[in-house]
């Protein structure tokens with residue numbers, strides 16, 4: 001089968017299309033013939049070699065999120081899965097391929113009306129957005145800021161905060177065009193990457209959901225209202241400065257909270273429950289998955305160049 005692996009760490013030219021044997025489902029796994037493959041920010045981080053210390057080596061086959069039809073099952077898996085269209089999490093490898101294996105507990109049948117591209121755009125990120133707002137103890141009437149809102153996590157967080165009655169939903173983005181599209185999805189205020197908006201932008205927020213991290217994170221801690229909660233879910237802008245905790249302590253009397261959040265800490269069945277309901281909402285058009293572009297699998301490098309150039313709104317999807 002055709003697959004894409006990292007021949008050399010670094011820029012997207014190091015990705016290579018190869019012919020490899022199709023995987024065989026182990027006990028507890030299903031085999032999926034892929035129709036859509038999500039291209040995530042974490043794939044770019046692995047491609048650059050930034051996670052080599054965590055065991056990611058050159059030769060790694062990228063990809064963690066696919067949709068397609070189950071064609072075989074491993075020992076112990078109900079054969080009725082065969083022939084069903086599913087979304088599947090493949091771990092942090094094996095997704096950029098014509099066939100991929102996944103543990104059956106990380107597989108979900110797709111509802112009628114949901115495209116594979118929409119499923120791989122929403123499947124992983126929608127759950128992060130949902131539980132990050134829950135972790136922030138967000139309640140209706142509060143003001144929310146989503147930092148790095150133009151990615152698939154932020155796009156869902158904006159829609160959820162808006163729909164659940166936020167008094168304001170501000171977003172950061174470097175692009176006026178992306179800001180306009182975020183307004184269509186429920187954003188009420190558009191700020192630049194340093195947090196500056198128009199004169200009517202809220203001065204403070206009860207909740208910040210941050211996909212970016214990076215050196216400017218302390219600027220956004222300063223935007224929390226008294227009793228405000230900050231939830232860091234990603235680091236697309238790099239790690240925050242080592243002394244950012246001092247900024248938090250400087251605001252001691254505001255009773256601020258800072259949390260990191262990884263969906264890995266949510267029990268699998270809880271993730272699947274939320275994913276099931278988000279997929280149903282997306283199939284009915286009540287929740288929007290934003291697919292930036294669908295490219296052929298053998299153009300994975302082009303997809304990564306788009307991401308590296310900051311040209312993506314939502315998610316790029318590969319199709320075998």
Ligand SMILES: NC(=O)c1ccc[n+]([C@@H]2O[C@H](COP(=O)([O-])OP(=O)(O)OC[C@H]3O[C@@H](n4cnc5c(N)ncnc54)[C@H](OP(=O)(O)O)[C@@H]3O)[C@@H](O)[C@H]2O)c1
Pocket residue numbers: 040041042124125128147148149150151152153154172173174175178193211212214232233234235236237238261262263264310312313314
């Ligand atoms: N917590 C979890 O469980 C979990 C799960 C999966 C992934 N993640 C993490 O989430 C992140 C990816 O999320 P995503 O796919 O939604 O994001 P993304 O699409 O990679 O990026 C979101 C937006 O951030 C802005 N941005 C990029 N670089 C920036 C910078 N240096 N400074 C300020 N803004 C910047 C860009 O928008 P503009 O250009 O419009 O500003 C971009 O569209 C990764 O860090 C990944 O590891 C977390």
